[in-house]
Amino acid sequence: MKVSVITLGCKVNQYESQAMLEQLASAGFTACDSTVESDVVLINSCTVTSTSDHKVRQTLHRTRRGNPNAVIVLTGCMPQAFPELAAQLTDADVVLGNSNRHALVPDILQYLSSRQRIVDIVPHENTATFEKMQVEHFFERTRAFIKIEDGCNRFCSYCIIPYARGRVRSKPLEELREEVAQIAANGYREIVLTGINLSAYGQELGLHLCDAVETACEPDGIARVRLGSLEPEQLSADVIARLAKQKKLCPQFHLSLQSGCDATLRRMNRHYTTAEYRTIVQNLRAAFPDCSITTDIMVGFPGETEEEFSQSLAFAREIGFAKAHVFAYSRRPGTRANDAPHQITQRVKEERSRQMIAVTQQTKEAFFEKQLGCIAPVLFEQETAVNVYDGYTANYTPVRVSSAKDLRGQILPVRLTEADRDCCYGKLTEGI
Numbered sequence: 305m306k307v308s309v310i311t312l313g314c315k316v317n318q319y320e321s322q323a324m325l326e327q328l329a330s331a332g333f334t335a336c337d338s339t340v341e342s343d344v345v346l347i348n349s350c351t352v353t354s355t356s357d358h359k360v361r362q363t364l365h366r367t368r369r370g371n372p373n374a375v376i377v378l379t380g381c382m383p384q385a386f387p388e389l390a391a392q393l394t395d396a397d398v399v400l401g402n403s404n405r406h407a408l409v410p411d412i413l414q415y416l417s418s419r420q421r422i423v424d425i426v427p428h429e430n431t432a433t434f435e436k437m438q439v440e441h442f443f444e445r446t447r448a449f450i451k452i453e454d455g456c457n458r459f460c461s462y463c464i465i466p467y468a469r470g471r472v473r474s475k476p477l478e479e480l481r482e483e484v485a486q487i488a489a490n491g492y493r494e495i496v497l498t499g500i501n502l503s504a505y506g507q508e509l510g511l512h513l514c515d516a517v518e519t520a521c522e523p524d525g526i527a528r529v530r531l532g533s534l535e536p537e538q539l540s541a542d543v544i545a546r547l548a549k550q551k552k553l554c555p556q557f558h559l560s561l562q563s564g565c566d567a568t569l570r571r572m573n574r575h576y577t578t579a580e581y582r583t584i585v586q587n588l589r590a591a592f593p594d595c596s597i598t599t600d601i602m603v604g605f606p607g608e609t610e611e612e613f614s615q616s617l618a619f620a621r622e623i624g625f626a627k628a629h630v631f632a633y634s635r636r637p638g639t640r641a642n643d644a645p646h647q648i649t650q651r652v653k654e655e656r657s658r659q660m661i662a663v664t665q666q667t668k669e670a671f672f673e674k675q676l677g678c679i680a681p682v683l684f685e686q687e688t689a690v691n692v693y694d695g696y697t698a699n700y701t702p703v704r705v706s707s708a709k710d711l712r713g714q715i716l717p718v719r720l721t722e723a724d725r726d727c728c729y730g731k732l733t734e735g736i
Contacts, residue, residue, distance in 0.1 A: 564619025
């Protein structure tokens with residue numbers, strides 16, 4: 305039988321979708337790119353905002369209309385966080401949460417046998433260990449994501465994810481070592497370590513994120529190890545010094561900011577101040593002189609005054625982010641912020657988004673300008689036009705190069721010569 309997957313949400317979901325595809329393949333299913341031609345369609349959901357839930361419902365309806373006879377499986381964060389709501393989504397034949405994905409194949413086979421709808425959502429247990437899950441391939445040709453951590457203990461006031469993902473649990477180092485070795489053997493040059501709260505890796509095992517980085521750097525075939533999104537307060541000076549010893553570690557650090565105002569951060573239940581964040585960035589730039597700092601910034605959080613927003617805007621300009629994902633606060637039922645007073649109007653949120661995007665676009669272009677003139681190794685990923693190839697430097701600067709030869713999958717030195725608002729352009733320094 306043919307099976308396809310639709311992934312909504314984050315890189316962790318992408319990893320888990322690939323792992324479930326490989327799980328299904330081992331049971332005799334064949335991967336298919338077309339949901340219309342598939343016998344089974346797996347929808348791996350996100351629930352980070354109310355908009356995410358709306359996308360899940362839309363995706364279910366669209367999939368059912370396009371393929372009325374398919375077995376549709378809904379899994380992921382949405383059913384885990386809101387099991388009663390998910391159970392009502394009758395376009396899904398099998399509804400499965402995050403905590404018991406081992407039941408995926410048995411539940412599908414049971415449905416195929418009985419044609420009786422299955423809702424199989426099991427609550428998270430605080431004593432649960434990391435789900436044994438590995439992948440051998442990934443959607444991209446050159447970069448593979450590896451999930452090493454799941455769950456979150458932080459309970460930010462706007463976030464539902466601890467309820468969807470449970471408590472922190474980490475992949476044992478030996479399992480990580482085996483997975484990285486297999487990924488390297490399959491030709492991937494770069495891996496990205498990812499998790500729900502990646503900075504918390506190993507805390508229940510007596511380990512640290514540094515242990516995972518050092519393990520991931522071991523195979524000869526892996527040229528680059530990159531970190532996913534990090535909570536900044538875990539990056540002490542000692543941790544940064546230890547990370548700097550790993551030459552394969554990419555000097556790009558995605559430090560989730562959310563707000564550049566201390567009062568707003570306190571209402572968000574974030575665990576750092578802007579002064580602490582600034583010091584961490586300074587320490588990273590001292591240890592990794594060519595590093596990029598990227599981030600997420602939320603605007604329009606409940607109670608955010610014009611003065612607080614101005615502070616956040618000024619802080620973003622001061623840090624000089626190489627890239628920022630700017631988004632407006634969206635109410636999420638089940639969180640404290642949903643019931644907080646002084647909700648911001650949509651009009652104000654849109655205007656603040658516009659201003660923050662403008663500032664972070666300026667800092668991104670300034671970062672690109674600083675790269676010009678240097679020679680940097682670029683891992684080429686795709687051909688975006690005839691004889692035009694795109695890739696990334698180690699510090700995640702997007703680079704575009706013209707070449708008559710196929711550059712995909714190669715790491716080659718490029719002199720960066722010019723930039724626009726979206727990327728840098730360069731010329732190969734070797735005879736290709």
